[in-house]
Amino acid sequence: MIALHLRHALTACAGLVVLGALMPACSAPPSTAPALSPGAAPALWGDLKPVVTLKQLMDDLIDPASDFIFNAVGTVISDKGIVETEPKTDDEWAKVRVGAVTMAEGIYLLKIPRPIAPPGDVNNSVGPDASELTPDQIKAKIEADTVLWNAKIEALRNINLQVLEIVKRKDAKELSEAGEILDQACESCHLEYWYPAEKDLMKRLDRRLKGQ
Numbered sequence: 001m002i003a004l005h006l007r008h009a010l011t012a013c014a015g016l017v018v019l020g021a022l023m024p025a026c027s028a029p030p031s032t033a034p035a036l037s038p039g040a041a042p043a044l045w046g047d048l049k050p051v052v053t054l055k056q057l058m059d060d061l062i063d064p065a066s067d068f069i070f071n072a073v074g075t076v077i078s079d080k081g082i083v084e085t086e087p088k089t090d091d092e093w094a095k096v097r098v099g100a101v102t103m104a105e106g107i108y109l110l111k112i113p114r115p116i117a118p119p120g121d122v123n124n125s126v127g128p129d130a131s132e133l134t135p136d137q138i139k140a141k142i143e144a145d146t147v148l149w150n151a152k153i154e155a156l157r158n159i160n161l162q163v164l165e166i167v168k169r170k171d172a173k174e175l176s177e178a179g180e181i182l183d184q185a186c187e188s189c190h191l192e193y194w195y196p197a198e199k200d201l202m203k204r205l206d207r208r209l210k211g212q
Helices: 002-022 054-070 090-111 135-144 146-169 172-193 197-209
Strands: 074-078 081-085
Touching: 054 090, 054 172, 090 146, 135 146, 135 172, 146 172
Parallel strands: none
Antiparallel strands: 074 081
16 A cells, blocks of 8 residues: 555656656746755754653653563572573564663753752762762753763763664664673763762772782
C-alpha cells in the first residue's frame, strides 16, 4: 500500500513538472525561505519542557536504562562455582537494545536546562562527612563550562550508539567491553559534577599504591 501511494505521488509530481514547463506564466514565485546550511540542525517540531529535575531524570530514566546493559553480561563467583551471564536469546538482546536506545536518546534530555534536584533535596552535602555537592554547586559547575557538560553527554551517547551496533552483531564479548567503557563514562561525569572530592581521594590512593 505504501509503495502504491509513493508511485501515485511520483506520478503526480511528474505531471506537475510537465505542466509547469508548459505554463511558465502560472508558476509559483521562487521560495524565499532560507536554506539550511550544511550540517545545520533542523528546527524542533515543538518546545521541549522538562518534567522532572536532573536528579529525578537520572534516577527514573537513565540509571534504570543502564541496568539493561550492565546486567546483561557478568561473572558471579560463589560457593557453587563461576556463573557466566550473557544475552543469548533474541529477547535478551532486545532488552539490551532497549537500554541503549533509552540511554542514547534520554541522555540528550540533560541538555535541557532544568532544576538539579527537587525542593529541599540537598544531596549528601551536609555534615563533616558530606561527600556530594549541593544542587546549587552542581548547577554552577554546569553553567560555568557548558562545553564540558555537553562533551560528557556526547561521550555517554556515543558509547550507547556503539552498543546498538553490537546488538546487531550479538557479540557478548564486545558488549562486555562496551559496558566497561559506559561505566567509566558514567563515573567520569559523576566525579565531575556529583562527588568531585573522590577524585582527590583516588589520586591520593593511587600515589600510595605507587609508593609516592
